[in-house]
Amino acid sequence: MKALRIVLHQDSANYKKEETIDNKMTYPLPxxxxIxxxxxxxxxxxxxxxxxxxIQGKFESMHKEPYTDYCFLNSTMDDRGILVKMKNEDFLSKAFxxxxxxxxxxxxSFRNGTTIQVYNKKLLDEYRSLKDLADKIKNYKNKELKEKLDTIKKEKSSLTLQKKKLDKKSEEFKIISQKxxxxKDNEKKLKDEIKEYEQKYYTKPISKYKSLTTSIKYYEILNNIDLVIHVRSDEDTLNDILENIYNLKSIGRSEDFVDVKEAKIVELYxxxxxxxxxxxMYLNYEDVKDGYISPKYKDGKPINGTKYYINKNYEIKEGKREFVKKKVLYTSYCAIEETSDNIFLDNTDEKNYIVNFI
Known part of the structure; x- marks a missing residue:
């Protein structure tokens, strides 16, 4: 069977474990x-x-690399963190x-100017003006608007009582119903006007302001990584990958550049x-369980491995990505006595790789 063998080198990389939050831990292989x-x-x-x-390979060492984590709070806090104004109104960008x-x-307090360091006074004045406007809107709702709505409520109650005493077919009933x-239209107009005003002049402008907190967290970084990747697919896809292999710039983070040492179609044994x-390498757990491949040293002594559930491909279900997960065993040494549907040998160019497809 033919497959594509790709040999890569990376000076450093982080293959982030998706479940890690505080510090970005890495898988030992991507x-x-x-891939x-x-x-x-x-x-x-x-x-x-x-x-x-x-996927198989090795790395020389691992170290931790600090980075600044930016966290935007769900609400704007007047007394903590960093006050920022987002450049993208729709929050599609994190530029600020x-x-x-x-x-x-x-x-x-940003509003009162207490124990703060100011970076942009113009924007700070805008923020304070918006907060002052919020107070004015609140006072208007609680006093003037409330009085108007209370008056309307009483008038509605009075008209309702009058209608109950009248014949529904009478002219007077029709006049009161129109009144x-x-x-009610006036009541709705008052509510809509203040809602529209608040949305336009306060809610939308203040939504551009966010509270930002920062903290120092760490990446786990692998150093001097060598990877040997075998790909099994249809012939056209293998040829496409071979033709475009030097478009492969990074694996892991965008800054984790790759150096393609070799890419060729090989015959598997x-x-x-x-x-x-x-x-x-990652071993297909089902092949380990069925005894086709074993984690062990050259002398035949069994060794332990680490089980992972890792993502393979995804399907779109109800508009969301749902990953197909595969159970694998990561081990430093392994051996086989016979090949199977997923296990082959690559001895092209006098090299001797065990290939376990997942």
């Missing part, structure tokens, strides 16, 4: 979905091309202008064998 996504991007595919992947930041953990309609592999 997940299948990361598939990178290959689809290199070929500019817009739809999924089915493929199976075998700094307005001011608090200099103490307690007792600060009642006018009163099937049959009885007794071969071990010295590279770390």
């Amino acid at each position: 997940p299948i979905s990361t 598939i996504g990178a290959l689809h991007s290199a070929c500019n595919y817009k739809e999924y091309h089915p493929m199976d992947i075998s 202008d700094k307005v001011a930041k608090t200099t103490k953990s307690q007792g600060s 009642e309609k006018e009163v 099937e049959g009885d064998c007794d071969v071990d592999n010295n590279l770390s």
Whole structure:
């Protein structure tokens, strides 16, 4: 069977575990979905091309790298964090202008100018004007508007009582009903006017202001990584990947650049064998369970591995991505005695790779 063998090197990379939040931990090898996504991007595919992947490799060391985490709070806080104004009104972009930041953990106020450092006085004045307007709108609702609505409510109650005493077919009933309609229309107009005014002059402008908090968190970074990737797919897809392989710029983060050392179509071997592999790799858990491939040293001594549920491809269901997860065993050494539907040997160019497709 033919497959595409890709040999890559990365100076550093983080293959982020999606469940980690506070600090971005890394898988020891890139997940299948990361490889598939990178290959689809290199070929500019817009739809999924089915493929199976075998991933193996090694890294020299691992270190932690600090980064600043930006967190936008759900509401604007007057006494904490950093006050910013978003540049994109629809919040599609995280670009922002700094307005001011608090200099103490307690007792600060952007509105009152208490213990803050100002970056943009013009924007800070705009923020304060919006907060002043919010107070005016609130006072208007609680006093003047409330009085008007209370008067309307009493008038509606009075008209309702009058209608109950009249014949529904009488001319007077019709006149009072028309008057009642006018009163209700006036009530709706008053409510709509203040709602529209508040939306236009306060709610929409103030939504551009956000409270931002920052904290130092860490990436786990792998160093000096060598990867050997085998791809099983239809012939056209393999040729597409081979033709576009140098469009593959990174795996992991966008800054985790790759150096493509080799990419070629190879013939995979099937049959009885007794071969071990010295590279770390993801093993298909079902193949391990069925005894086709074993995590063990050269001398045959069994070793442990780490189980992962990693993403492969996804399907769109109800407008959302739903990933197909695969159970794998990550191990540093493995051996086989015979090949199977998912297990092959690659001995092209006198190299000897165990290939376990997932």
